[in-house]
Amino acid sequence: MKISKLILENFKAFAETIVFDTNKPVVCLVGENNTGKTTVFKAINFLRSGVSKDKTIDDYKNVNHKDKHVSITIEIEGNLRESIENFSEAKYLPYIVDVGGTQKITLKRTSEEYSIQQGNKSVDINIKKITVYNSDTDQFENPTGFDKAINTLFEVVSIWSDMDASELMDFGSTKTLGKLLKDICSDFEASSNWSNFLDAHNVAFTTGEESLSKQSQGLVNDIEKSLCEFYGEATVSFDFQPPEPSSFIKLGNIIINDGVETSISEKGSGMQRAFALAVMKVYADFLIKHPSNSDLKKPLFFFIDEPEISLHPRAQKTLIESIITISRHQQVFITTHSPFLLKHFASDDICTYMTKKINQSAHAIAVETMRTFSFSPTLAEINYFTYEICSTDFHNELYGYISSITNKNNSKKLDSWLHEEHSVEKSKSWIRDNGNGNTNTNLLTLMSYIRHSIHHPENTYNQPYTEEEIHESTKKMIDIIKSDKFEVFLTN
Template identity: 35%
Template sequence: MYISKITLENFRCFEGKTDILLNSGINFFVGDNNAGKTTIFKAVEFIKSGKIKEEWITKNLSKDAEVSVELELKGDDVAQLLGTDKLKKYQSYLVGDDKLILKRSSKESTWTDSKGKEKNISLKNITFYNPETKVFENPSGIDTVLSSLFDTQFVYSDLKNEDYQGFGKTNIAGRLISDVTEQFKTSPEWQELKRAHSVAFGTEGLAQLLSEVQSRVQGILNEQYGEAKVEFNFGLPTLDNFFKNGNILLEENGIKTDVSEKGTGMQRALALSLIQVYAGIDNQVSGILKTPLFFFIDEPETFLHPQAQDKLLASLEKISDNSQIFITTHSPYLLRSYNKNSHKLYIFSRNPDEKRIQEDTHIGILPYSPSWGEINYFAFKVASPEFHNELFGELHNLARSKNKTFENGSKTVGKGISCFDTWLSERSDVIPTDLEHVNFKGKVNNSYQDKTMTSYIRNHIDHPGDYPDGQPVRKKPTIEEIKDSIEFMLKVYESELK
C-alpha cells in the first residue's frame, strides 16, 4: 500500500485546494527554501495527530476557513489489510478493489450510521470515504486503529535528542529492536530470566522482605475499611519495558557516549543507518502481512559527502521496492538516478508568478537522461552551458530525423549547424543575434554569421577562440542569455519536435 494522492486545503502555505499525485517508490521534493516541501510531511502528521487548527491554517485567511488534509491510499494489499481482525469492520470503505480515502478536516459535519443515528464529526475525528453513501464517515474507534492501517517514520533536518533516548516503539530504533527480538520471548534465555525473576521477587526474595510491611498495611486497612487482602506483586516486566530503559551508545577513540549527546550530523547518520537496516530486515520477512511503513526524510544529504550520498541513494532505492519514501533535497546527487517511470519529482517555488508546487515533466528529454545539466536546470533552476549544448544537440538530431524543412520547404535540415540555425531562425519567437554577437569583435567577416542566439551560444561554448592579439573573438554569453536560449529551445521541442 502507498499514498497515491494528497489533497491539501488551506493547509499552511497552500491556500485553496492542492492535489499532489504520488509514486509508490521515491517521491522527491525540491525547490526554494520555505516553499512548502516539508509541509507535505506535516500534512501526514496532521492526519495522524489532528492538532488544533490554528497550527496549520494558511496565514491571513479567515478563522472560519476550512483546513483539511485528504489521503488516498492504494495498493493490492489494501483489501488484505481490511481483512485483519482490527480492520474488518471498515471493509465497507474500500473504494473499488484497492483504494481507501481518509480525511481530517476542521469543518464540523454530521453523518448517519447504519442504525439511522446522526453522529458529529470534528477536527478530532479521522474520516473515511464511504463509496456507497458518497460521504466521509467516522465509525467508532477509527482513530485508534489508524496505526494498524499504516505507520510513518520521520527524519527531520532538526532532529531532537529525545528521538534517540531509548527504544520506544515510536522511533526507528525501537521498531528495529522490537522486530528483531520478537522470537526472543520463546528463547531459553527469556525463560531462565522468568525463573530468576520469580526467585528474586517471589516468596523467598523481595516479597519475603516486604511481608511485614504488607501485613501492617493490611491490618490498618481491615480495621478502618473492612476485610481486604493486600499483596505486593512484582510481575515480570514485558520485553518492551526493558527496551524503554535502553539507549544507544557510540564509541569514538575509546570513549562511549549516549547518541543523544552527539552532534546533529552523527544523529542523522545514525537515523539513516537504522532506516536502512530496518527496511532490509523487514524485506526479509515473507508470507507475513505487515503494516505499511512510509519514510519521510528531510534533506538526507546534510553532512554527507557526495560519494556517501550515492551510497545512501542506492540503499533508498532498495527500500523503495517495499516502502514508499518521501525526500526533500537540495542536492543534485540524490537525483542522478531519477527515473520518471518509477519516481516523482515536485518542484516548489516561492515566486508569486509561479505555481507553489509543480510536477516535473521535462527530465527525460535527452536519450541518456538524466544528465547533470537536466537535473540542475529543471530541478534547481540553474542554467548551464553544458545543458544548453546537450539540448541543442538533441533538438538538431530530432529536426534531422523528422526531416524538418526551411526556406519555404526548399531545404531540409541536415548535419550542418548552419541549416539547423536557419530552421530555428524561422520560428516566430526566435532570439536573433545582433552586432554584439558576431564572429570577430563586432565586425562581420566573410564566414557564416549565426542567425540565432541559440546557435551563437552553442558555437561560443564549443569554440570560444582567441584573436591573434589574445583578445576574445566572441562576446561570452551571459547566464541569463543561456537561460533564455534554453527556454526558447524547450518551446521548440514542445511545439514541433516532441
C-alpha cells in the same frame, strides 16, 4: 502501499488548495528554503495527530487567511484489506473503495465544524477527529475508535533536518528499531540467558526466602482482612509474573561514544540524523534479507528532510541505494537541494514537485518527467526542470542531441533543418576572424549563435548572449525534441 494523493487546504504556507499526486515509490520535493517543502511533511503529522498540545488551530492556518478552514486529506492505495484485517479492526473494511482493481481509503482532518447522520446517530465533526470517506453515504465519517485505529493502521518514520531523538529511541514493536529487534527477540527467548533470568525472577519475586512476595505478605494479609469486612469471605495474593522481553526492550536507551559517551538524546542534530540514516540503511538491508516477512506488510512511510545534509558524496551514494531498496517495499518522501541525489532515481519510480512562493503563498508545481534524452536524466537537465537553472551544459546537451539524432553534423546543416522543419529564423549575425586579419559574417539561429559563443569564448567580435536568450533557445530546443517531426528520427 502508497499515499497516492495529498490535498492541503489553507495549511500553513499554502494559502490555496494544493493537490499532490504522489502515486510513486519515491516522492521528492525541491525548491528554495521557506517555500513549503517541510510543511508537506508536517501536514501528514497533522492529519494523524491533530493539533499539538502547545499550539492552537490558528497556528496551522495560513497567516493571511485565519478566517478560513484548514484541512488535510490523503488517499492511500494498496492491499488495504489485508492491512486492516492484520493490524486494525474489520469494522473499518467497508470504507475501502475498489477502483479499477485498486483498493483505496481516503482520510481527512478539518477545522470545519458540522454534524452528520452516521447510521442511527448524529455525529459532530471537528478538528479533534480524523474522518474517513464513506462512498455509500458520500460523506466523511468518524466511526468509533477510528482515531486510534489510524495510528495502528499505518506508521510514519520522519527524519528531520533539525532531528528530534525521541523517534530514534522508540523500541516499540511497530517502530523501525522494534521491527529490526523482533527476530532477535525470538532467538533470545529461546536462549539459556532468558531461562536463567526467569528462574532468578521466580526466586526474587515469588519463592525465595527474601522474595518480594514473602516480604509483602503482611500487606496482603491486611488488605485481605479489610476486604472480608467490606465484602465477605475472599482471599488476596500478589502475583509477580515476569514481563515479556519486549517490555525490557521498550525501556532501552541508545548510547553513542564519539569521544564522549552519552545518550543519543544529548547529541547534536547532526549525530542524531546520522544515526537515523544508519538505522534506515540497516532497515533497507533487512528488507532485502526478509522480503516475505509478514511484519513488513503494515504500511510504513518514510519522510526524510534534506537527507544530503552533512554527507560527503560517497555517503550520499550509500544513502541513495538504501532509499531505492526501501522504496521497493515502502513509500519514501524526501526534500532535497541535491541534483546528485535526484539523478539516481528512475523516472518511473519518482514524482517530483517544485515548491515556490507566489504572492506570499507557497505553491507546488509538478516537475515535468525528465526524459529529454535517451540517456536522461543528466545533472544539467535536473537543474533545469527542478531548480529552474538554465545552464550552458544543458544547452550544449540539447544542441548536441538534436545534431546527433538528425545527423546534421555542423551548424550550417542544422540551421537549415531548423529553419525548414521548425520555422526557426536565422536572426543572429556571427562575426568570425578568417585568419588573415579580415572577418566574415554569417547568419545563424539563436541556438547556433549561443553554441558558438560557448565554444569560442576567445572570439570577441560578437556580443554576449543574454540570460533571456539562453532561456528562449533552451525552451525552443526542448519543444523541438518533443515534436512529432523529431519523433520520426527517434523511431527510424
